[in-house]
Amino acid sequence: MRTLLITGPGGSGRTTVAAATAQRAAAEGARTLVLSADRTDTLGAALGVRTGPVPVSVAPRLTAWRPDAAAGFRDDLAGFQDRAATVLDLLGASRLDPEEVTPLPGAEELTLLRALRDAALADGGDRHDLLVVDLPPTPQALALLALPEELRRYLRRLLPPERQAARALRPMLGRLAGVPMPAEWLYDTTARWDVELAAVEAVLADRGTAVRLVAEPGPAGADAIRDARLGLALRALPVESLVANRVLPEDADDDGPLGRLVTQQRKTLQEWGGTARPVAHLGHDPRGSDDLAALAVPLVNPAASPVEWPVADRLEQDGVLVWRIPLPGAVRDELDLIRRGDELVVTAGPFRRILPLPSVLRRCTVDGAALRDGELCVRFAPDPALWPRTR
Numbered sequence: 001m002r003t004l005l006i007t008g009p010g011g012s013g014r015t016t017v018a019a020a021t022a023q024r025a026a027a028e029g030a031r032t033l034v035l036s037a038d039r040t041d042t043l044g045a046a047l048g049v050r051t052g053p054v055p056v057s058v059a060p061r062l063t064a065w066r067p068d069a070a071a072g073f074r075d076d077l078a079g080f081q082d083r084a085a086t087v088l089d090l091l092g093a094s095r096l097d098p099e100e101v102t103p104l105p106g107a108e109e110l111t112l113l114r115a116l117r118d119a120a121l122a123d124g125g126d127r128h129d130l131l132v133v134d135l136p137p138t139p140q141a142l143a144l145l146a147l148p149e150e151l152r153r154y155l156r157r158l159l160p161p162e163r164q165a166a167r168a169l170r171p172m173l174g175r176l177a178g179v180p181m182p183a184e185w186l187y188d189t190t191a192r193w194d195v196e197l198a199a200v201e202a203v204l205a206d207r208g209t210a211v212r213l214v215a216e217p218g219p220a221g222a223d224a225i226r227d228a229r230l231g232l233a234l235r236a237l238p239v240e241s242l243v244a245n246r247v248l249p250e251d252a253d254d255d256g257p258l259g260r261l262v263t264q265q266r267k268t269l270q271e272w273g274g275t276a277r278p279v280a281h282l283g284h285d286p287r288g289s290d291d292l293a294a295l296a297v298p299l300v301n302p303a304a305s306p307v308e309w310p311v312a313d314r315l316e317q318d319g320v321l322v323w324r325i326p327l328p329g330a331v332r333d334e335l336d337l338i339r340r341g342d343e344l345v346v347t348a349g350p351f352r353r354i355l356p357l358p359s360v361l362r363r364c365t366v367d368g369a370a371l372r373d374g375e376l377c378v379r380f381a382p383d384p385a386l387w388p389r390t391r
């Protein structure tokens with residue numbers, strides 16, 4: 001199954017493009033599921049149906065799903081209270097009733113990640129040919145896509161797996177101390193979270209997963225796309241296509257405001273160098289299957305190549321290993337690189353990623369770095385104290 005993640009600046013029409021993309025894919029014969037966690041049913045408004053926590057059939061081979069963040073949050077809280085009952089009793093805390101619980105900020109994003117995992121794993125991923133995901137606006141989407149990896153790293157730091165070896169001693173320690181020990185449910189919860197987050201990470205890292213960016217051609221759209229490409233590259237997520245949305249006709253009045261807007265759009269499209277796929281402005285908000293078909297969004301590109309980071313793509317004469325990290329649009333003055341133990345902290349503009357070093361590079365020292373043609377080239381020199389000696 002292919003997964004297409006759709007995002008763009010706020011107000012760029014990404015939800016409409018997601019709906020139109022899903023409808024066209026279904027019309028071309030692909031069993032398609034379009035997914036959104038927006039609290040308001042903007043996806044359903046575009047499709048001309050009402051979506052909700054139960055997947056609804058929109059057309060032949062097309063299904064829409066908008067999971068209920070509130071219900072998911074209540075279920076998670078109820079499960080947590082059950083597992084932490086001993087601790088809550090010790091603290092004298094009263095439980096929250098499901099009726100009084102409202103979702104906290106971020107519940108929609110977590111619900112979307114869980115739904116993404118469930119949809120990708122349903123029937124081994126054979127239930128649908130294409131999963132179209134309507135992500136939040138680009139800044140929130142990039143933070144959301146980084147969440148599984150970062151949360152797993154936090155869990156490993158706070159509760160390392162090797163500490164679980166002492167779990168067998170905890171009942172005895174609890175009897176000696178005279179109080180219940182909460183570590184068992186804590187480790188169980190951590191292990192369950194790790195498994196769930198790993199499943200989401202696997203979907204995002206799959207070679208069939210790519211991103212479709214949506215923006216209106218103009219200065220603001222160009223800036224947003226430049227940042228989005230950089231953030232996605234740092235996460236090793238390939239861009240399947242760039243959709244230039246709401247493109248005005250060329251025959252607009254050149255002397256009026258509309259003509260000046262056309263000129264601005266034309267300039268941005270030229271800067272994008274023909275990589276953007278234009279989608280015409282219909283003159284009204286698209287609603288229903290006829291309007292979505294009239295948009296004529298591009299077909300899903302099956303050849304979108306994944307971003308791959310070679311561990312050491314070149315061995316130079318002096319024994320230096322080079323790790324190339326694609327960072328299109330990166331600015332030298334906004335780059336930062338820190339080696340911390342067995343991790344490499346890479347900062348590019350407003351984005352940061354902490355990368356665990358492969359074993360071959362853990363036995364090396366950082367020898368330098370340079371930004372060349374949109375690639376961060378990090379040089380590693382073998383550490384004589386750790387590198388195997390040859391005779």
